[in-house]
Amino acid sequence: MQHNLFSSDKFSFFSLGSGSCGNCYYLGNSHYGMLIDAGLGPRIIKKRLGDHGIDFSSIYALLVTHDHYDHIKSAGYLSEKLNIPVYATEKVHRGIRNCPLVKNTINGATKRIIEKGESFQIEDFRITAFDVPHDSSDNAGYFFEFGNHKLTLATDIGAITDDVAYYAGKANHLVIESNYDEEMLLNGRYPYFLKQRISNGTGHLSNRQTAEFLANNCSPHLRNIWLCHLSGDNNSPDLAYETVKNELVGKGIEVGVNINLGVFRRNVLSSKIEF
Numbered sequence: 699m700q701h702n703l704f705s706s707d708k709f710s711f712f713s714l715g716s717g718s719c720g721n722c723y724y725l726g727n728s729h730y731g732m733l734i735d736a737g738l739g740p741r742i743i744k745k746r747l748g749d750h751g752i753d754f755s756s757i758y759a760l761l762v763t764h765d766h767y768d769h770i771k772s773a774g775y776l777s778e779k780l781n782i783p784v785y786a787t788e789k790v791h792r793g794i795r796n797c798p799l800v801k802n803t804i805n806g807a808t809k810r811i812i813e814k815g816e817s818f819q820i821e822d823f824r825i826t827a828f829d830v831p832h833d834s835s836d837n838a839g840y841f842f843e844f845g846n847h848k849l850t851l852a853t854d855i856g857a858i859t860d861d862v863a864y865y866a867g868k869a870n871h872l873v874i875e876s877n878y879d880e881e882m883l884l885n886g887r888y889p890y891f892l893k894q895r896i897s898n899g900t901g902h903l904s905n906r907q908t909a910e911f912l913a914n915n916c917s918p919h920l921r922n923i924w925l926c927h928l929s930g931d932n933n934s935p936d937l938a939y940e941t942v943k944n945e946l947v948g949k950g951i952e953v954g955v956n957i958n959l960g961v962f963r964r965n966v967l968s969s970k971i972e973f
């Protein structure tokens with residue numbers, strides 16, 4: 699009967715930081731949870747988890763999206779020092795191993811290799827990784843099923859593919875990238891090659907792309923949207939929020955009535971969202 703006890707449990711989700719300054723998210727119930735990405739230092743992760751009453755000892759897993767440093771900074775530490783299992787595709791594991799900036803290694807006992815499209819279970823959470831186009835070794839979005847909830851997290855998305863749309867369409871709770879404002883990027887101080895890298899289909903999603911996707915694909919069972927991985931140079935929380943909100947309103951979707959819309963800030967612990 700333990701399963702039913704946990705299934706009726708309260709679930710919580712929050713961001714410990716989001717963007718090129720470091721990405722880390724928490725999803726759990728009142729007994730245990732997991733981190734998605736570990737792009738902040740161990741001390742900051744510990745402090746921010748603690749601010750929401752969570753100890754490292756209740757972290758049962760780290761799921762890694764991809765091997766860019768802003769997502770893997772503490773992956774080796776969590777494995778080697780804390781013995782936390784690290785879930786990633788084989789290519790991402792290889793990328794982490796080859797990243798000279800990542801201190802510590804992921805030891806054999808904690809290395810968990812996942813395949814996209816093949817669901818796996820961490821206690822009461824059923825998880826499916828899916829393909830996300832990005833200029834890393836590989837990139838996975840994650841689809842979580844727990845209790846009566848379905849949460850999809852997709853970050854660092856070069857383009858909305860059928861896979862991304864499919865898993866976003868199944869979600870009640872959706873975390874999706876809204877990286878940059880197109881005009882700010884175009885007129886900003888970044889060199890041409892970097893502007894290209896960001897916007898060429900294997901970089902990041904703009905506010906407009908995310909807004910149009912959401913407005914055109916908003917399913918009736920989607921309750922919460924959080925925009926993540928905002929650029930510090932080419933975006934602002936207000937701009938991302940307003941762009942997406944206006945597009946949704948244009949389709950008759952009232953933010954705060956039909957759907958909740960939030961923005962995860964860079965290097966700031968978000969409030970604890972409970973459902």
Ligand SMILES: [Zn+2]
Binds near residue numbers: 766768854
């Ligand atoms: Zn990133």
Ligand SMILES: [Zn+2]
Binds near residue numbers: 764766832834854
């Ligand atoms: Zn990335």
